[in-house]
Amino acid sequence: KGFPYIGVEASGKEEIFGTVADLTGLARKVTSIEPILNFAHVHSVQGGSLIEVRDFESIIDTFSKYKKGDLCTEFSGVEYSGYSEVKLTAIKHGDLKFETLSEVLADLTDDVTIISSSPLLEHDSQYMNIILLRTIAKKLQKKESRKNDGEVEKVTRSYPVKKGTKLDVDSILKTTREVTRSGTVSKEHVIAKIPGLERVELWGEGKNLLCETTADKNSENYVAAVKKFNELIEALTGYSAKERKKIVSKAPKE
The missing domain is CATH 3.20.20.150 (Divalent-metal-dependent TIM barrel enzymes)
Structure with missing residues (x-):
C-alpha cells in the first residue's frame, strides 16, 4: 500500500x-x-x-x-x-x-x-x-x-587528627610502613600500597590528614582493602572510623 x-x-x-x-x-x-x-x-x-x-x-x-x-x-x-x-x-x-x-x-x-x-x-x-x-x-x-572506568571510584577525603599528632611526611611514611608494610614518597606525598585499592595517596595539611584513594569496587580484595585502609587512617589520625564520624559530621562519608 x-x-x-x-x-x-x-x-x-x-x-x-x-x-x-x-x-x-x-x-x-x-x-x-x-x-x-x-x-x-x-x-x-x-x-x-x-x-x-x-x-x-x-x-x-x-x-x-x-x-x-x-x-x-x-x-x-x-x-x-x-x-x-x-x-x-x-x-x-x-x-x-x-x-x-x-x-x-x-x-x-x-x-x-x-x-x-x-x-x-x-x-x-x-x-x-x-x-x-x-x-x-x-x-x-x-x-x-x-x-568499567565508571566502576573505579576516585575520592579525596579530609580526616581530623588528635591533638599533638604529627602530619609531616616522615611520620606519615613511618606509620604507613608499619601498618601496610609499604610506602614511598613522591612530591611530598606518601604513596601506600594496599591490595584492592589501586592507589592511596596521603599528605598532611594543617590539623587534617588528606587522603586520595582510587578503588575498583569489583576487586576481590576490595573488602579486605577497606579494612586495612581504615586501620591505616586510625593509626595516622588517632581516631577510629566511628569516632571520626562523630567528630566531623560535615566530612564526606567513608
Whole structure:
C-alpha cells in the first residue's frame, strides 16, 4: 500500500538537475517522490563537502525527512573537478571516506540501505560491510571501557587528627610502613600500597590528614582493602572510623 514511489537520485554534475536543493524541493511538491542519496554525487556537486562526521550527519538528516522506508543511498569513491564528478572510483581512492560515514551509521537507529556504485561493485560492497562492523566493534569496546572506568571510584577525603599528632611526611611514611608494610614518597606525598585499592595517596595539611584513594569496587580484595585502609587512617589520625564520624559530621562519608 502506498507504492510505487519514484526515486530521484542526486546528480554529480553541476549542469544536471539533481542538487540537494532540487531534490528536496521536488519531494516537498510531489509526495510520491523519494530523493535518493548518492554520497559520491553530492560530494562532487558540492565541491567535496562530505569530509567530517558532522557533514555526513547533516546530509543524512536532510534526506531522511523524505524517506518512505529505509533511507536509500549509494556509495563509491569519486574523482571530481570543481563542482562536478569526473568519474566514480573504488572506495579506497579520493577524499570521500566510508570510514567516516561508518561512524555515523554505527550510531543510527533508523535503517539505511547502501548500494555499492563502485567500479569494484561486489568487492567494495563487502569491504564497506567489513569497515562498518569494525567501527561498531570499536564503539562497543569504548562503551564497555567507559562502563568499567565508571566502576573505579576516585575520592579525596579530609580526616581530623588528635591533638599533638604529627602530619609531616616522615611520620606519615613511618606509620604507613608499619601498618601496610609499604610506602614511598613522591612530591611530598606518601604513596601506600594496599591490595584492592589501586592507589592511596596521603599528605598532611594543617590539623587534617588528606587522603586520595582510587578503588575498583569489583576487586576481590576490595573488602579486605577497606579494612586495612581504615586501620591505616586510625593509626595516622588517632581516631577510629566511628569516632571520626562523630567528630566531623560535615566530612564526606567513608
